[in-house]
Amino acid sequence: MEVVLAILVGILYTAGVYMLLRRSILKFIIGIIFMGNATNLLVFLSAGLIHGSPAFVDGTTTNSAQLADPLPQALVLTAIVIGLGMVVFILALKYKFFEVTGTDDLDQLKQTDSQK
Amino acid sequence: MNSVILQIASKYVRWLLVIFSVIILIRGHNYPGGGFIGGLLAGLSLAYKGFAFTPELLKKEIKIKPEGYMGIGLILIFISIWPGVFLKTAIMQGVWFTIPFPFTEGFKFGTPFLFDIGVFFTVIGVTLLFLFSLSYEKIWK
């Protein structure tokens, strides 16, 4: 399954980069989300996949090696929430850009400096 | 979006969801859940009424502003940092004590839990602020 998921990571990255290179603002942001998802999956994958034994311990747990690695999970959890904040921020920023310039085309970004 | 069912449901389901999110927050230390999840859920629940009616109504109705939630959360986090310095050796180190509670072995309370509550409130504030900001103009009619 790891290899299948690795291919999924690659496909998500491909889609993300392709969307990043589009000129439309919305597609650009979707591209960022795909990149973020792909990266989260990559980090999660690198810890190894263990089915059905989440990292819950009590005083008696001894088989900690057979539990899923909690650290990448904590990191990815952080990354998801930060990614959310970032995406919303970019959304707002790009919306403001649209509001000020009146265009959706990122290539027009070049002209805004000299307009004023 | 004028759905009567949604509007009626929002009145009651909203508070159920908020209570649910608080439970998720409290059990987070031992079972799936915690500040982030609880906070996101609570934020969405509080905003629920905004989806059913208008964001303006929600803005008027809500008692604590999003910035207020964020402030409460950050203050709680700030408070949770210091006991480790004075009672233990390092900053942010966990300090625990047990609150006796009838019929159980007691409720364990510690600074990491306080920290989680802080995260909970901050995430509520952030979620609400996001939603309020993005729905600034009257779009949802």
Next chain:
Amino acid sequence: MLNLLIIYFLLAVGIFLLPKSIKLQKGVLIAVVHLAAFIWFASKIQFISAEKPIILFAHWIPELGLNIEFLLDGLSLAFALLVSGIGASVFLYAHSYMKSYDYTDKFFFFLFLFSGAMLGLVMSSNLIQLFIFWEFTTVLSFFLISFFHEKEVARKAAFQSLVITFFGGLGLLAGILLIGSVVDSYSLNDWIAGSEKIKESSLYLPGLLLILLGVFTKSAQFPFHFWLPEAMQAPAPVSAYLHSATMVKAGVFLLARLSPALGGTAEWTFIVPLFGVITMLIGSYFAITQTDLKIILAYTTINALGILVLLIGIDTRLSIKAAVLFLFIHAFYKASLFMVAGFIEKKTGTRDLNELGGLKKSFPITFGIALLALLSMAGLPPMLGFLGKELIYEAKVQSPGFGSLIFIFGVISNIFMFAVSMRLIFKVFLGKPKNSYNVSKIKNVMFVLGPGLLVLLSLIFGISPNFLGKWIIDPAMSVIYAEPVKAELKLWHGFNLVLFLSLATVAAGALLSYILIKKDWIEEKWRKINKIIFPVRFPEVFSYALEKFVAISVSKTKVMQHGYHRYYILTIILFTAALLWLQLYFTRGWHLETSITFQPFYISGLVLIIVLATLFTVLTRSRIAAIIAMGVTGYGLSLIFLYYSAVDLAITQILAETLMVVMFMLILQRLPVFARLSAKATKIRDLIVASIFGSAMTLVAIKAINVDFNNPISEYFMANSYDKAFGKNVVNVILVDFRALDTLGEVTVLVVAALGVSVLLNSKKPKT
């Protein structure tokens, strides 16, 4: 020592806060501060001359070898005495000189800070700290030179000196780091102790060259000498201070400072004297034909700096002695001459030699001062300069290596210097007065007090040099020579080769100056010949090079910063992909431990759904459909997380995805529909780029599965989660306890992002 510096910097800032009545006297006040510092340093003479340096050490960033280290030994004491003593006289002079200008607060602030920085420099014994003071003097000198910033020439000159000395400063820093890496310390003591190790190291030569670059630019050595005459745009007190005791002497100081650590090798005794000789010759040669009073003096400073560098480079006992003595001689006469020049310019309105003349009558006291100073410059008895010249000759005669050449050039240069001095005396003060000036004598007391004192000192020390020799020159010499040395100074050396040389110099110099003074046309001719022989004007070359540099930068920037958002991303992605593929190629071949399987089938199905949703998002033209499909991708991922034991992760992903979709929907109606903006060829190109990157990431992911973590830290978290942190959910315990600082950072980021969004969207629409 540190206290002294702190006082300096505090007082400098305090200038602005003084009440108006006291402010009028600020020049005098600062002079008094300098005098106090001078007395403090002088009181340490006896202590330090007994080979006991005063050391101050404090930790700053010890891990990086950066410490605050101050050292007051013979050498720094000599420089500190010069800085504070000449500083006192300069400030006294500046008090009168600057009266007629605006913004004097700023002027005194900069000059005060400047002398503080210079004091800090000479007392530093950590080279990084020294570098900081070094750059400090550079920046401040920029402000001082450009004080008359209304004038374009002043701005240009200041910029030029800034660029050149900063350029050298960078070299110096690189050199310090290189040599510091050899002995693993930036402390001067360690450098001297590890001197042998440094000299054997392969980094010695590059390090030395870089440090010398710093020294040569600062001390205006050939081929960087040209900034010094240009810097004459500064007010006269600044010139007097910069040339005599500070700025340009910083390079000489560093050279002397590092001489025990780096000196004595074949490279040192070749490179340093070579540049010194060239500079010395250039300085004296060009001084002769100039007509601007201050520029003549600037060239003589270049000459003096050349001599100092040469002497330190020769690195014999005699040459070091001569160098330290000459340092004082030069400081005395140069400071007073610049002050006199400034005075003359102020009173007559010109500093062109052809328009001046016969000033003896109008300014008798000034004439006396200038005469003594010029005698010292020409190297005539009974001034200290005579002593210095004798010693320099002696040093040159006895210098090893290409000594005979040095010695011939030295004589030539001194003949020129003699001629320059005579020319100044005759052209400016003697001869027919071109104009008559009436000046009240009382007002001028302040003007002549500073230079007068310095010249008197020069005279007194010339007649009885042993006080200077025993208390100041001996300790300084010992530091440079790194062993106790005694210097005997006498005005009269008896009849020997050196005296004969002096006589010959005087005779030739007198002849030359006679010709120059009597026959103006020879001078004219000479100037014309010079223009033909030396067609290259350094400042012009400099500004040409600078213009070209800027032009290249502009065209390069236009190519790099084209302003197209997509192409920036394209560049970044392509480079990243190239690096990844390169690394994958280097580490090719792996042992795949897991078998390729599609079991369990529902996860495979899920992956298929995710892929389809992703493709749909990319291809669809409907925005709402795109966002919902994107949501499907996210939910699918959360199910994968859930299946592989990441419960918290799955819940968070679901909630975050929900929130994200909601927000997209919120803002969607305000954005225009997808426009078909890209051509087909562009899309194919983008797809290829994306595939290259994506496939690299797949390989990275497969490699990452098999990375063997030695001792995962998770084991610690697992073992201690319940016992120490009282939590069964390890992920949550990591978030709120083990790695709570990360979470704190994350929460901060969220808050900042939320506030940013709020500010961005709730602000009023700008009126266009």
